Amino acid sequence: MSNAGRQKRQTLVGLGVLALGLGLGAGAYGIPSDAGYAGVGPNFLPWVVSAVLVLCGGWVIREARSGGFRGMEPPSGAEDGHWPGFVWVSAGLLLNALLITSVGFILSCTLCFTLAVRGLRTAEGRHDMSPRSWLVDIASGAAIAAPVYWMFTKLLAINLPGLTATGWI
Amino acid sequence: MELWNHLLGGFATAGTPINLLWAFIGCAVGTAVGVLPGIGPAVAVAMLLPITSQVDVTASMIFFAGIYYGAMYGGSTTSILLNTPGETGSMVTAMEGNKMAKSGRAGAALATAAIGSFVAGSVATVLVTLFAPVMADFAVTLGPPEYFCLMLLALTTVSSVLGQSTLRGITALFVGLAAGLIGMDQITGQVRYTGGVPELLDGIEIVLVAVGLFAVAEALYAVLYEGKTSESQNAMSRVHMTGKEWRRSWPAWLRGTVLGFPFGTIPAGGTEIPTFLSYGLEKKLARDKSEFGTTGAIEGVAGPEAANNAAVTGTLVPLLTLGIPTSTTAAILLGAFQNYGIQPGPQLFETSSSLVWALIASLYIGNVMLLVLNLPMVGLWVKLLKIPKPQLYAGILIFATVGVYGMRQSAFDLVLLYAIGVLGVVMRRYDFPTAPVIVGMILGPLAEAQMRNALAIGEGKWTIFLERPMSLTLLAVVVAVLVVPRLFKQFSGPAIKDLPNH
Numbered sequence: 001m002s003n004a005g006r007q008k009r010q011t012l013v014g015l016g017v018l019a020l021g022l023g024l025g026a027g028a029y030g031i032p033s034d035a036g037y038a039g040v041g042p043n044f045l046p047w048v049v050s051a052v053l054v055l056c057g058g059w060v061i062r063e064a065r066s067g068g069f070r071g072m073e074p075p076s077g078a079e080d081g082h083w084p085g086f087v088w089v090s091a092g093l094l095l096n097a098l099l100i101t102s103v104g105f106i107l108s109c110t111l112c113f114t115l116a117v118r119g120l121r122t123a124e125g126r127h128d129m130s131p132r133s134w135l136v137d138i139a140s141g142a143a144i145a146a147p148v149y150w151m152f153t154k155l156l157a158i159n160l161p162g163l164t165a166t167g168w169i
Numbered sequence: 170m171e172l173w174n175h176l177l178g179g180f181a182t183a184g185t186p187i188n189l190l191w192a193f194i195g196c197a198v199g200t201a202v203g204v205l206p207g208i209g210p211a212v213a214v215a216m217l218l219p220i221t222s223q224v225d226v227t228a229s230m231i232f233f234a235g236i237y238y239g240a241m242y243g244g245s246t247t248s249i250l251l252n253t254p255g256e257t258g259s260m261v262t263a264m265e266g267n268k269m270a271k272s273g274r275a276g277a278a279l280a281t282a283a284i285g286s287f288v289a290g291s292v293a294t295v296l297v298t299l300f301a302p303v304m305a306d307f308a309v310t311l312g313p314p315e316y317f318c319l320m321l322l323a324l325t326t327v328s329s330v331l332g333q334s335t336l337r338g339i340t341a342l343f344v345g346l347a348a349g350l351i352g353m354d355q356i357t358g359q360v361r362y363t364g365g366v367p368e369l370l371d372g373i374e375i376v377l378v379a380v381g382l383f384a385v386a387e388a389l390y391a392v393l394y395e396g397k398t399s400e401s402q403n404a405m406s407r408v409h410m411t412g413k414e415w416r417r418s419w420p421a422w423l424r425g426t427v428l429g430f431p432f433g434t435i436p437a438g439g440t441e442i443p444t445f446l447s448y449g450l451e452k453k454l455a456r457d458k459s460e461f462g463t464t465g466a467i468e469g470v471a472g473p474e475a476a477n478n479a480a481v482t483g484t485l486v487p488l489l490t491l492g493i494p495t496s497t498t499a500a501i502l503l504g505a506f507q508n509y510g511i512q513p514g515p516q517l518f519e520t521s522s523s524l525v526w527a528l529i530a531s532l533y534i535g536n537v538m539l540l541v542l543n544l545p546m547v548g549l550w551v552k553l554l555k556i557p558k559p560q561l562y563a564g565i566l567i568f569a570t571v572g573v574y575g576m577r578q579s580a581f582d583l584v585l586l587y588a589i590g591v592l593g594v595v596m597r598r599y600d601f602p603t604a605p606v607i608v609g610m611i612l613g614p615l616a617e618a619q620m621r622n623a624l625a626i627g628e629g630k631w632t633i634f635l636e637r638p639m640s641l642t643l644l645a646v647v648v649a650v651l652v653v654p655r656l657f658k659q660f661s662g663p664a665i666k667d668l669p670n671h
């Protein structure tokens with residue numbers, strides 16, 4: 001990664017911290033300060049956290065712009081991210097959130113598993129899109145999701161959403 | 170004598186067939202998650218937290234303790250064979266143990282790690298048995314000002330001592346504190362930062378943040394940056410130590426235990442410092458230093474491994490007697506207690522005496538089980554390393570879904586889980602430590618409540634923290650923790666300062 005690129009990304013991280021601090025501060029305005037006997041009310045800690053995060057954000061930006069983060073371990077792995085793979089895994093996770101209540105745990109998690117395996121495999125440089133590999137992935141996803149579902153619903157009586165109300169699928 | 174009766178009572182509770190079964194499953198699950206890369210004890214306990222709604226409290230605590238312990242044993246196996254430490258505590262094992270494995274002595278390294286963990290775990294459990302009740306008696310005398318200062322100390326050390334940069338540690342801590350602010354204020358019931366989302370009224374679940382930061386972030390990081398990284402596995406050899414290796418190992422185990430336990434008990438947490446100290450000590454004491462860092466010295470595995478386990482056991486002392494977690498897993502365990510409506514602290518030994526003693530007894534039992542599970546069966550666990558990475562991480566995502574969804578049955582939480590996973594990737598990429606987020610999130614609301622109670626006692630005056638000798642002492646320690654390492658750096662000569670990035 002080029003130096004300028006690294007500086008830019010690190011600055012962005014600092015801006016993120018700064019924005020979080022400012023956002024918390026904006027929110028703290030709306031919290032009443034009624035302190036009772038204590039001298040400080042429910043808005044005290046929000047102000048402290050907001051102020052410290054603004055300071056930290058500023059300092060992180062300063063470090064980023066003056067030679068980069070101090071004492072930084074070089075991150076493991078590749079220099080640039082493999083974004084297509086990231087999209088696959090993200091799609092799996094977000095579709096899971098979207099569908100879990102309507103199609104049930106097993107089907108939704110199988111889908112998440114299948115998409116995530118796809119993504120992780122493309123990241124390894126293997127683009128196997130044959131119907132057979134899809135089938136194998138779907139089957140292995142179901143083979144993990146189904147027993148987990150049964151263990152929770154049947155054995156531990158913990159409520160997980162199903163396609164039917166039988167507790168089997 | 171009373172202690173002895175309590176402990177026997179604990180063994181009677183922990184020794185029922187059903188509780189033994191929970192201990193066994195816990196140890197097995199723990200070893201498995203320890204061996205598998207990408208998932209550690211904190212996440213495993215977090216993902217299994219939903220069972221707290223159904224399983225009785227003693228059984229689930231025995232189960233979780235088994236996972237906590239088991240993961241330490243399993244983690245050393247991966248460090249030695251793959252050189253990928255699962256958590257910071259096994260970093261040293263990864264250095265020296267992997268060297269040993271490379272020169273064909275994987276079996277001896279695994280044996281000294283497992284037996285050392287057993288020795289340290291057992292000795293440390295005896296120490297917990299002896300010290301925890303004394304500590305609890307002492308803790309009863311503490312008031313809100315002292316508690317607040319103790320928590321402040323825990324928060325300071327977690328964020329500023331560990332990790333490379335105090336700035337990034339503090340930032341992570343305050344991100345955690347910010348997450349802890351969401352929901353209803355403990356004292357007045359005032360709603361904060363929910364943005365009108367009803368799901369946020371009860372706050373963000375600690376499980377969600379832990380699973381997001383560790384499991385989901387791990388999967389996302391793997392797909393983004395580590396697709397092309399290939400790992401080479403060292404060849405196994407027979408798990409066996411020669412007489413000479415035994416003679417070299419046992420003093421190192423004992424020294425490691427003595428170093429590790431105190432670090433676990435003080436609210437200054439972390440297994441990183443004692444393991445590195447132990448490594449340094451062993452290197453210093455060794456007659457033949459040529460093996461260190463080259464072919465691998467057995468003391469360099471034995472000492473740190475023992476220190477790691479002793480420290481992990483030691484963290485139970487502040488957790489049980491003060492209700493202060495000093496590691497990520499301890500924070501999650503605290504969450505588990507809270508799910509049952511139990512607040513660990515000095516009263517725990519009075520109100521839930523049978524639970525506490527059953528938990529302590531189960532540690533003795535768990536240690537024996539783990540030795541059996543790990544020494545003869547290590548070949549079986551190593552097979553887990555053969556699971557291909559895509560299937561492993563995708564499978565972890567299914568378990569992550571169960572853990573998070575099973576907690577509150579909310580699809581909104583799954584979206585939040587993804588968002589926190591992305592945050593975790595950024596944190597890892599830019600070297601922000603994650604432990605302060607978790608500890609800050611769970612300790613923040615508790616510390617805030619103690620602080621406001623303390624101020625109420627002091628009629629709104631901040632001087633209350635300076636007027637009481639104990640809280641004043643603790644504040645001085647907090648300042649020392651922040652200042653001393655810096656002074657040390659300043660005076661240890663220009664050599665360190667001149668290094669880039671220091």
